Ligand SMILES: Nc1ncnc2c1ncn2[C@@H]1O[C@H](COP(=O)(O)OP(=O)(O)O)[C@@H](O)[C@H]1O
């Protein structure tokens with residue numbers, strides 16, 4: 001009962017929570033805006049890791065592609081931020097379709113590394129190769145080029161926050177739909193037993209390709225939102241040294257679930273925010289977090305919450321035939 | 336059995352199959368007619384599983400041909416062979432263990448746009464009571480039922496079952512034997528089986544395999560009932 005209700009209201013609850021917190025802590029508005037954006041970024045990685053079972057050490061590349069697609073448009077071509085966002089999603093679509101066939105063919109360890117390689121090349125391209133149009137490390141500024149939309153002015157933090165929250169709501173609705181759809185089941189089936197999926201008549205190559213492309217669109221979309229939020233981009237958006245962060249956030253929230261990415265983004269950015277007040281090299285904390293998640297917390301926050309709620313339901317109903325949370329995947333050693 | 340050449344459902348013609356340099360199937364020929372229950376017997380390591388995986392398109396032949404409804408199918412990929420109407424049920428009884436039973440069925444049916452689970456619940460009423468269960472938590476017998484149910488949802492013309500009764504309790508084997516009889520009314524079955532009494536009970540025809548080759552084919556009902564294939568193992 002509660003589970004169905006929770007699932008139905010999930011996207012709304014998430015958005016309400018962020019909105020309420022934003023008004024409770026008015027001077028943290030940029031933090032909550034970033035949570036919404038980072039959630040979308042983690043969602044992309046969650047499709048790869050949580051649903052398809054693929055690890056990528058190059059997710060910042062896709063963030064960078066989306067960010068630069070948006071920034072270059074706004075700096076040189078047009079003024080409409082919505083068009084720029086669509087371009088960001090479109091860049092993910094193109095990269096997913098083009099890179100997909102050669103990437104997903106690889107063994108999983110090679111898949112992780114080819115993405116890392118791509119990410120390193122990406123930084124070089126943004127920083128050096130295209131320096132004439134990206135301005136390299138100085139960054140590309142375009143805030144003043146963005147036009148005001150009829151209802152929203154994305155240049156104002158309050159207004160952009162509302163925009164991002166609405167976007168997050170829509171994206172969560174789509175994500176939940178994907179999770180429940182047969183395509184979502186195919187993704188999880190692929191991870192569970194790829195060979196079996198072939199023997200019942202599925203072209204698993206195509207399924208992976210579609211999954212990779214969707215993941216890529218989520219990531220580039222997040223990059224676009226980052227760009228508009230800051231009003232500028234620089235190569236650090238696609239920094240390969242930060243590739244592990246999104247993986248940790250995915251695990252922390254609970255991989256292979258609809259709401260895991262939100263909890264992962266929230267916890268990860270929250271810890272980062274608090275810790276970085278005292279420690280400058282907060283990468284240490286990322287390292288410790290990774291180890292903790294791998295060995296002690298493989299279900300992640302959302303997985304643990306679900307398990308806890310299931311436990312309550314079990315005691316209330318006295319039923320003993322309850323399966324574990326849908327599709328949640330443990331990441332721990334030896335599982 | 337009728338020997339209406341050229342009209343076979345499946346025709347394996349002098350195939351060789353190797354794993355790298357190691358040849359494990361030598362010049363195997365056999366056929367399956369529409370509507371038959373054919374059982375393949377043979378010791379462990381004889382090459383039975385390899386033969387099935389080859390028919391299912393997962394391994395490629397070095398020589399010979401595999402014709403299904405007169406079409407050469409070995410060049411196709413495994414998923415394409417499945418789409419042509421052949422379902423292969425693994426020996427290892429692996430299902431999509433992290434998915435629920437109903438999600439397993441959903442996937443199996445969706446491959447051909449079949450949403451009607453009713454007919455398979457008639458064969459296996461038990462499955463209908465397990466829909467919300469995580470498939471990985473099913474017992475061996477339940478898992479085998481689920482696998483057969485999934486195969487049936489694909490509305491195949493031919494099901495290849497690799498040792499379906501291996502490791503199951505006797506009363507479950509009896510139930511399965513009854514199901515095979517029912518299923519065989521609409522679907523051709525090619526079954527690998529080590530259980531000889533069961534083989535005698537369900538088979539229309541028996542092939543015996545040994546060290547990568549077919550060493551005998553038994554067509555006579557009497558010979559099958561007498562389990563005369565035992566001497567070829
Ligand atoms: N993946 C593989 N790689 C190499 N050799 C294999 C492989 N699978 C099976 N074999 C070998 O092929 C032979 C036939 O195996 P298999 O087809 O599994 O026999 P059966 O199913 O009759 O027990 C055995 O000698 C086995 O060791």
Ligand SMILES: [Mg+2]
Pocket residue numbers: 383384385426497
């Ligand atoms: Mg075998």
